[in-house]
């Protein structure tokens with residue numbers, strides 16, 4: 001299975017499990033880390049609307065929980081005529097773990113419709129390189145995106 005096909009399959013499967021009783025708008029996302037692992041997520045709505053979470057956020061959380069930190073590419077799938085591009089908050093969430101060259105595939109039910117880079121979707125981004133944590137990384141190793149996972 002090719003690179004994009006595997007991501008599409010994982011995102012489409014996750015989308016089927018989305019919890020979207022309020023909007024009826026199910027979204028799935030799947031990302032591939034630089035190590036080749038794939039993590040997926042779906043949107044999770046809530047009766048208290050603002051605390052609902054996006055599919056991309058769920059996929060990123062699954063990646064972090066598995067001890068991985070670097071996104072190579074991500075695919076988002078949703079229905080409708082308009083491209084289901086990531087919301088502003090998710091673009092920033094991706095920036096924490098992905099460089100501006102990371103590919104972002106926007107898919108509909110039948111396949112990929114458009115491809116962007118993170119740099120195009122979030123130009124002049126604020127990111128880890130501007131923080132004190134990144135200075136510590138350069139001086140001592142470690143840091144936000146490359147931080148080792150503590151194991152007990």
Ligand SMILES: [Zn+2]
Pocket residue numbers: 054055056057086087088089090091
């Ligand atoms: Zn979002």
